Amino acid sequence: MAEVRQGLKYSKDHDWVRAEGNVAYIGITDYAQSSLGDIVFADGEPADSVLSAGGEAGVVESVKAASDVCTPVSGTVLEVNPVILDDPAQINAAPYETWMVKLTLADKGELDALMDASDYEAYCGSL
Numbered sequence: 001m002a003e004v005r006q007g008l009k010y011s012k013d014h015d016w017v018r019a020e021g022n023v024a025y026i027g028i029t030d031y032a033q034s035s036l037g038d039i040v041f042a043d044g045e046p047a048d049s050v051l052s053a054g055g056e057a058g059v060v061e062s063v064k065a066a067s068d069v070c071t072p073v074s075g076t077v078l079e080v081n082p083v084i085l086d087d088p089a090q091i092n093a094a095p096y097e098t099w100m101v102k103l104t105l106a107d108k109g110e111l112d113a114l115m116d117a118s119d120y121e122a123y124c125g126s127l
Contacts, residue, residue: 002031002124005096009111010120011072015057016096019111023078025099026057026071031124033095036062042088044069044080044101051075051103053110058100060091073110075103 004010009017014032018025033039044058051057057071058080079102083090090098105111115123 001121002029002034003096004030004117004121004124006117008096008117009072009114010117010123011070011114012123013070013072015070015072017072017111017114018099019105019108022105022108024073024075024103024105026069026073026101026103027099028060028069028091028095029120030095032067033092036060036067037064038062039088039091042084042091042100044084045077047077047079049077051077057103060088060100069100071101071103072114073103074106076106078102078104 014029016027016029039060039062041061051071053074056068058069060067081099
């Protein structure tokens with residue numbers, strides 16, 4: 001079973017969100033990174049990009065496939081994590097420490113529509 005962290009919010013697209021005030025960090029879950037395999041490239045939408053919930057926040061490419069990373073919340077990108085640009089394998093090694101994009105939340109209420117850790121564990125168990 002993939003690791004699921006408490007204190008984060010999760011989407012059905014296997015993305016996680018860590019909100020700190022009006023700032024949100026977006027990354028892919030342990031389930032997603034293990035499904036993808038060894039990640040060889042990652043990038044995020046550039047700073048000042050305005051993202052809508054469900055829209056593309058970035059991309060990850062593995063030895064198996066390329067996959068869009070969708071943001072579960074709306075907001076304006078503050079930065080792309082430089083770690084993923086230099087060493088995308090860090091997403092495999094530490095998926096919950098290695099965020100992809102940091103953004104200013106447009107609507108904190110969108111977090112309420114996402115799953116908590118126990119709901120996400122149940123969702124992954126049903127796949």
